[in-house]
Amino acid sequence: MIKIALPAGDLRTPVADVLSGAGLHVEGYGEGSRQYRLATRGRDDVRVRVFREKDIPIQVALGNYDLGITSLAWVHEIQCRFPQQPLVTLGDLGIGTGRIVAAASREHVSSIDNIGSLGRVRLASEYPNIAESFARSARLAHYRVQSVWGAAHAYPPEDADVVLLNVTDDGFLPEHGLVALLEVLENSAWVIGNARALAEKDLRSVLDALLEAAGDRAGSHRLRLPAPIAARANGQGAAVPREVLRMAVPDGHQQRHVHEALQVAGLEFDGYGEKTTVRRPESGIEGLEVKVVRPHDMPQLVATGDIDIAITGRDCLNEHLYQFPSSPSYEILDLQRAQYNLSAVVDRELPADDLAGALEYWRSEGRTALTIAAEYPATADHYARSRHFWRYRVIPIAGASEGFVPEDADLLIEGTETGRTIAENNLKVIDLLYRSTTCVITRRGAEFCGKQQEVFEHLCGTLAKASGSA
Amino acid sequence: MSESMRSRGMRDMLPPEMERFRRIEDAFRKVCLGWGYREVRTPTIEHMYLFTAAGTLSPQMLDGVYSFLDWDGWSGERVVLRPDSTIPTARLFAENLAGEKPAKLFYVQNVFRFQQGDDTREDWQCGVELIGATPPQGDVELVMMALEVLERLGVKPSLKLSDPGILRAILNQAGLAQPEQIGVYDRILGGDMAALDELQASLPGAPVLRATLSVEGSGAAYLSSIRSLLSPVVADVTAPLDELSAVCEMLSGIGIEPAIAPLLVRDFEYYTGPAFQLFAGESKIGGGGRYDALVAQIGGEAVPSSGFALDMEALLAIVGDHAGDDSSISIRCEGGGSSADAFALAVALRQRDFVVEVGGTSTRGRHIVVSGEGFLVAVNGSQPRKASTVDEAVAAVSGG
Numbered sequence: 080m081i082k083i084a085l086p087a088g089d090l091r092t093p094v095a096d097v098l099s100g101a102g103l104h105v106e107g108y109g110e111g112s113r114q115y116r117l118a119t120r121g122r123d124d125v126r127v128r129v130f131r132e133k134d135i136p137i138q139v140a141l142g143n144y145d146l147g148i149t150s151l152a153w154v155h156e157i158q159c160r161f162p163q164q165p166l167v168t169l170g171d172l173g174i175g176t177g178r179i180v181a182a183a184s185r186e187h188v189s190s191i192d193n194i195g196s197l198g199r200v201r202l203a204s205e206y207p208n209i210a211e212s213f214a215r216s217a218r219l220a221h222y223r224v225q226s227v228w229g230a231a232h233a234y235p236p237e238d239a240d241v242v243l244l245n246v247t248d249d250g251f252l253p254e255h256g257l258v259a260l261l262e263v264l265e266n267s268a269w270v271i272g273n274a275r276a277l278a279e280k281d282l283r284s285v286l287d288a289l290l291e292a293a294g295d296r297a298g299s300h301r302l303r304l305p306a307p308i309a310a311r312a313n314g315q316g317a318a319v320p321r322e323v324l325r326m327a328v329p330d331g332h333q334q335r336h337v338h339e340a341l342q343v344a345g346l347e348f349d350g351y352g353e354k355t356t357v358r359r360p361e362s363g364i365e366g367l368e369v370k371v372v373r374p375h376d377m378p379q380l381v382a383t384g385d386i387d388i389a390i391t392g393r394d395c396l397n398e399h400l401y402q403f404p405s406s407p408s409y410e411i412l413d414l415q416r417a418q419y420n421l422s423a424v425v426d427r428e429l430p431a432d433d434l435a436g437a438l439e440y441w442r443s444e445g446r447t448a449l450t451i452a453a454e455y456p457a458t459a460d461h462y463a464r465s466r467h468f469w470r471y472r473v474i475p476i477a478g479a480s481e482g483f484v485p486e487d488a489d490l491l492i493e494g495t496e497t498g499r500t501i502a503e504n505n506l507k508v509i510d511l512l513y514r515s516t517t518c519v520i521t522r523r524g525a526e527f528c529g530k531q532q533e534v535f536e537h538l539c540g541t542l543a544k545a546s547g548s549a
Numbered sequence: 550m551s552e553s554m555r556s557r558g559m560r561d562m563l564p565p566e567m568e569r570f571r572r573i574e575d576a577f578r579k580v581c582l583g584w585g586y587r588e589v590r591t592p593t594i595e596h597m598y599l600f601t602a603a604g605t606l607s608p609q610m611l612d613g614v615y616s617f618l619d620w621d622g623w624s625g626e627r628v629v630l631r632p633d634s635t636i637p638t639a640r641l642f643a644e645n646l647a648g649e650k651p652a653k654l655f656y657v658q659n660v661f662r663f664q665q666g667d668d669t670r671e672d673w674q675c676g677v678e679l680i681g682a683t684p685p686q687g688d689v690e691l692v693m694m695a696l697e698v699l700e701r702l703g704v705k706p707s708l709k710l711s712d713p714g715i716l717r718a719i720l721n722q723a724g725l726a727q728p729e730q731i732g733v734y735d736r737i738l739g740g741d742m743a744a745l746d747e748l749q750a751s752l753p754g755a756p757v758l759r760a761t762l763s764v765e766g767s768g769a770a771y772l773s774s775i776r777s778l779l780s781p782v783v784a785d786v787t788a789p790l791d792e793l794s795a796v797c798e799m800l801s802g803i804g805i806e807p808a809i810a811p812l813l814v815r816d817f818e819y820y821t822g823p824a825f826q827l828f829a830g831e832s833k834i835g836g837g838g839r840y841d842a843l844v845a846q847i848g849g850e851a852v853p854s855s856g857f858a859l860d861m862e863a864l865l866a867i868v869g870d871h872a873g874d875d876s877s878i879s880i881r882c883e884g885g886g887s888s889a890d891a892f893a894l895a896v897a898l899r900q901r902d903f904v905v906e907v908g909g910t911s912t913r914g915r916h917i918v919v920s921g922e923g924f925l926v927a928v929n930g931s932q933p934r935k936a937s938t939v940d941e942a943v944a945a946v947s948g949g
Binding site for chain 1: 602621622728731
């Protein structure tokens with residue numbers, strides 16, 4: 080059996096086309112499809128599973144899949160941190176092309192050599208391991224890397240000095256006031272393989288087709304990291320005092336709920352609609368700056384003092400606090416919107432109705448280690464520790480989670496609203512971790528100046544109305 | 550048990566190994582205290598950025614550090630399990646002891662570096678840092694201390710000297726910009742000698758660098774030859790060769806004749822002046838050198854500094870087991886013997902610095918049987934002697 084991991088999301092259609100062209104017809108894979116486990120026409124020896132791109136290098140490195148197709152950037156993201164992993168890049172498919180660039184606000188940093196003069200450098204990226212390699216290669220004397228779930232381009236200059244991000248459109252950086260400092264990688268979709276599978280399995284029947292599709296492209300697949308940059312010795316970077324209060328509101332699935340809550344509270348931010356978003360909406364309140372970022376990134380921004388008040392999900396806050404228990408971020412108000420349960424989920428065929436029963440069953444089967452898949456790995460880790468699991472490992476995943484159990488994981492930590500998706504995927508809930516809702520968070524011990532305090536109290540007061548109305 | 554529960558690259562130390570560990574540590578501590586050094590210990594976890602700036606660790610070493618986001622890593626700053634002890638000690642000096650010059654410090658502590666396969670990833674070091682002392686006396690003092698420790702352990706090492714200033718002078722002469730110099734220097738620190746070949750074209754008239762610098766010679770004669778080969782084409786090489794000559798001369802004056810190996814230094818960017826390594830056969834057992842820029846780099850004042858560390862892992866492999874007398878005494882109860890009597894005797898013997906094991910089963914060496922009729926004391930297979938009281942039993946053991 081040859082096991083292949085294919086990407087969900089934007090790459091579905093071009094990858095499906097490439098595969099068809101190479102004679103591999105994966106049934107049900109293509110635009111609009113939400114199936115995770117697929118068959119290949121006329122090839123009973125091929126098993127296909129669909130993952131988020133980010134998860135594919137991990138699955139191939141683990142040996143769960145022999146071959147995969149994903150963006151090269153996600154391969155480097157794992158190899159920068161774990162260079163010993165048995166991952167091999169085999170061929171460039173020339174689709175899903177883009178560039179990973181290091182960029183900065185064009186008004187603050189004109190070239191990469193200026194970074195050293197900043198003292199403490201703040202880097203933000205969806206690719207934190209590449210960003211870490213960037214900082215080390217530049218031999219930055221003092222830096223921090225903020226791992227973000229997305230919208231990295233919204234961070235400079237207030238919340239980051241340098242961002243590493245994937246750019247697919249030449250107009251993207253200028254449009255957001257950014258300038259490219261260094262092109263770090265030519266990004267595109269690549270065929271990758273597990274080194275042990277290549278050594279031990281005959282993959283030729285699939286490899287021939289995939290590599291023919293890859294052709295003979297001459298582009299570089301290596302990271303281009305910066306040369307050492309002259310640094311200001313032991314620079315701390317002068318903190319600039321500000322007088323405005325900074326607030327973050329979420330994009331994504333929370334946006335609709337938060338927009339509604341703001342309306343109930345009588346707050347209207349120009350540029351932040353039910354579906355429309357600009358990154359820096361006008362608050363209409365003197366002394367209040369608003370920014371739209373991913374809800375997952377808000378607890379950290381609040382903890383570092385970059386943002387003073389934010390509306391996010393309790394799931395995001397808890398994940399942050401499980402990872403960083405001493406963080407000063409905390410919940411001040413429950414808006415009681417976008418409610419869902421975070422649950423422990425297993426295969427429906429598992430002969431147990433609760434966690435105790437499931438653990439007992441696994442032990443009776445002689446299982447020495449359990450695999451837990453979770454989009455919130457710190458939460459999953461805390462759950463496994465507090466429930467006294469024996470030996471376990473947590474696989475962080477980016478999505479497409481319902482397909483992990485039972486083949487690739489024993490247990491899934493998953494958000495459930497109605498339970499319908501769970502049932503449709505032959506899964507069942509065996510434990511409830513907690514109920515998540517939208518909440519307002521701030522920083523413990525924050526010292527606001529007079530105007531900031533005034534705006535903060537006004538916001539808390541008005542948002543409380545939205546809480547009561549839910 | 551089919552699969553070890555021990556984490557890969559970590560090791561258990563069993564009693565015989567711990568005995569050797571303590572012998573090495575004791576010899577090291579005695580020498581350090583004897584030379585007027587004071588013991589310190591730095592934290593296991595340090596900020597990652599201490600080790601990332603140019604002039605600290607090479608990229609190859611940084612690739613193998615155990616780094617992670619601590620529980621308060623929401624700031625985005627990573628921490629590491631210390632991969633090196635010199636940089637943390639320089640930080641300790643800069644933050645706590647800046648007024649005390651020279652600071653003579655030593656430590657016995659572990660460092661963590663990722664290694665392939667089952668090679669140990671936790672190494673113990675016996676290290677010394679001399680911060681604020683005048684070179685070359687400071688360098689020579691450290692070499693003498695290291696040799697004295699090894700002599701106490703019965704190890705006869707060979708000593709090799711180098712100076713990274715030679716290589717830096719060559720890179721400078723080759724016209725490389727500062728970032729390129731760091732890059733090439735790091736390649737050579739990582740063992741990539743082809744980097745030297747690439748410099749050759751930029752240094753017309755220079756000897757074949759890889760061949761010349763790979764030769765190991767001895768003392769003043771070899772230094773003189775190197776000077777003759779390099780100084781006509783590498784302007785800045787005079788200063789490091791002068792430094793090295795001064796150290797060689799002082800060592801020679803006290804009867805120590807080192808070998809000279811120009812490309813000796815690996816992995817550590819922070820060395821700025823004479824460096825040395827110690828070998829037992831082919832095995833490297835320690836090394837150190839001058840790091841005059843490091844303390845200033847991490848926020849302290851610029852002070853001349855040097856240090857060395859002995860590698861416990863290598864020493865454990867070559868230092869033999871101690872074959873001293875077994876001074877332990879075993880006490881056991883038989884035939885109505887009272888445990889209270891056994892413990893009372895054990896306390897009395899321990900007050901006289903005997904090692905006493907109650908309930909032991911050994912009948913070799915010294916052992917005492919406590920019965921209803923008193924004590925039977927047997928020493929090294931001799932005929933047991935009777936004793937009626939604890940004091941008589943203690944006297945029998947001491948006399949025996």
